[in-house]
Amino acid sequence: MDDEEARTRLLDAAEALFYAEGIQAVGMDRIRTESGVPLKRLYKVFPAKEALVTAYLERRDRRWTASLRGAVADSADPVEAVFDWLAQWFSEPDFRGCAFLNAYGELGTGPAGVLDVVRRHKTELRDLLAELAGPGREELADQLLILVEGATVVATLTPGPEPAHRAREAASALLAREGGHAID
Structure with missing residues (x-):
């Protein structure tokens, strides 16, 4: 998985979760799990x-x-x-x-x-x-x-x-x- 694919998957997961449940209610670990993006790649693409x-x-x-x-x-x-x-x-x-x-x-x-x-x-x-x-x-x-x-x-x-x-x-x-x- 390259950075662009990881970015897309992370944004797809973030959008679904943040919009449905709220930004503060959803942690980065949940985004990682839902997107299937490894933790190291997640923080490479989105450091925070x-x-x-x-x-x-x-x-x-x-x-x-x-x-x-x-x-x-x-x-x-x-x-x-x-x-x-x-x-x-x-x-x-x-x-x-x-x-x-x-x-x-x-x-x-x-x-x-x-x-x-x-x-x-x-x-x-x-x-x-x-x-x-x-x-x-x-x-x-x-x-x-x-x-x-x-x-x-x-x-x-x-x-x-x-x-x-x-x-x-x-x-x-x-x-x-x-x-x-x-x-x-």
């Missing part, structure tokens, strides 16, 4: 748990953001597509909320690398919403971010598409008020 957590969140960010961007790129109404995408995500059987907010909630301002990834992820999401809101509509972008984040937190407690549908209704009202088009 913080490095593994940071890599897990960076990989999740790339996939999550690419998936959302893909959904809005192919849509006639990109703002509507955001909430439709959220409804699908919230309905997944293993949905456990936002991995980034979960990590921040567990670790707070502790590991700097982790906090940087969380902040970058939220900035990217806000930037995407600003693109969708259009030029000069910064306040609307901030409001859409609050709707997305709020719906995600509510869906963590009550999984299913309903929080996304309610946030979509609120976004429609905001867009109508702002002189944009309402979401059907």
Whole structure:
């Protein structure tokens, strides 16, 4: 097994375990066991748990953001597509909320690398919403971010598409008020 294969296996195990059970609840020995990567190789690839957590969140960010961007790129109404995408995500059987907010909630301002990834992820999401809101509509972008984040937190407690549908209704009202088009 080379370092790249070990890295992939470790990240696969870390993502499944950290997202399902929490970062602090899962030790490096459990990651090693689940991944099948020898201990020496694990610490060669990820010298500390913080490095593994940071890599897990960076990989999740790339996939999550690419998936959302893909959904809005192919849509006639990109703002509507955001909430439709959220409804699908919230309905997944293993949905456990936002991995980034979960990590921040567990670790707070502790590991700097982790906090940087969380902040970058939220900035990217806000930037995407600003693109969708259009030029000069910064306040609307901030409001859409609050709707997305709020719906995600509510869906963590009550999984299913309903929080996304309610946030979509609120976004429609905001867009109508702002002189944009309402979401059907």
